[in-house]
Amino acid sequence: MEYNTTRKKLIIAEYGRNLQSLVEQVCQMEDRDQRSRAAKSLVSVMAQLNPSQRDYVDYRRKLWDHLYIISDFKLDVDGPYDPPSPNTVHPTPQRLSYAGNKIRFSHYGRIIEKMIDVVSEYPENQEKEVLAPMIANYLKKSYLTWNLDSVTDDVILKQMNIMSKGRIAMDNSQPLWVANDLIVDPSSASKKNQKRKSIKHKNFRRK
Template sequence: MEVKSEAVSQLEYNSIREQLIIPEYGRHLQKLIDQITVIKDKEERNKAAKYVISVMGSLNPHLRDVPDFQHKLWDQLFIMSDFRLEVDSPYPIPSRDVLNQRPDTLNYPQNFPKYRFYGNNITYMIDVAMKWEEGDMKSALILVIANHMKKCYLSWNKETVEDEVIFNHLLELSDGKINLFKSNEELSNSHNLMKVNKKMSNKSQFNSNNKNSNTKNIHKKKSINPKNQKRK
């Protein structure tokens, strides 16, 4: 009974254990790292640290010899030791401040643009075009943007659109800096642009036609089957 009670007293429950820093590696590896941090001899600590790195790499053997992955393992080793481990690392040792540093806020795109059928990328392309120097390259880029706007307009609105409508929208989106009314350029034909827009729909239609033809063939085979024919 004394042996049993002593064994029970040695049991550890997750509720009383310390929280794992990186749970993916498990508690045994965490305990091993905690033991390394208290080794007094520096050479022994270095050997133990390399051994732990090999154990961590064995969990992902296909990435074990990749240089970037090795850097990641060493960083995780210092993080799991709560930055208390003092060993010679082949990579820069991370700090707690860098780990706790918050990332920069992302600039999300406009949620409610005026012309939603153009998308947000059009506004980025227009901003880039306005920064370019005057010349043939800028004129060609503006013409590409206008044709793309026309294609987007045709995809979501109707089958035909006048070039003047696209020119007005481009003038408005560029704050009056890009004016195609002054040029003699003409946009691509609406029929040609609609061909490009219908490529994917033609593919889906082709697949549906194949399915319909297969079902028709199945019905024909059933009708040809003598068992399905009525006896005269």
């Protein structure tokens, strides 16, 4: 299980940890063109997750600003706007609205369920092909976070198919990330922090 003390800080709470995890996936993509396509797809999802943003002037630019902010300004893509400066941004998106219906898989959360609903409506095109594996990897990470047992890709893909009512379908031709790449071991994270502190202490004593 992943503990709150080892989880990364939630940068814009209104978008939730689900979207932040997807942004992290985009930042880790090695191919710039692939990163750029994935970033544009995420902005489209953000616009539909938070339609109230459309009331703002130049709302599309605001969404891109939020995307850069969520990435901690590490996102390097060919976007329609220049990245905002870390010293000048103050994100204040409106809180997402939630339906009162029960969540089928509670460990995934309501935001990812809504995100799947949004992506489910997309036509079968490249944008949907980019987002589907990103969402599947996040589902696998969430499953492993709240369940100590391992999980197969088949289980994750089946649950995504159920949540999307069959409108997002993937096969095993594109394997999901392995557990070690998705979950941080709290003990190893603690050891790394202790090692960093030890190095800083030694450097301080040398001065």
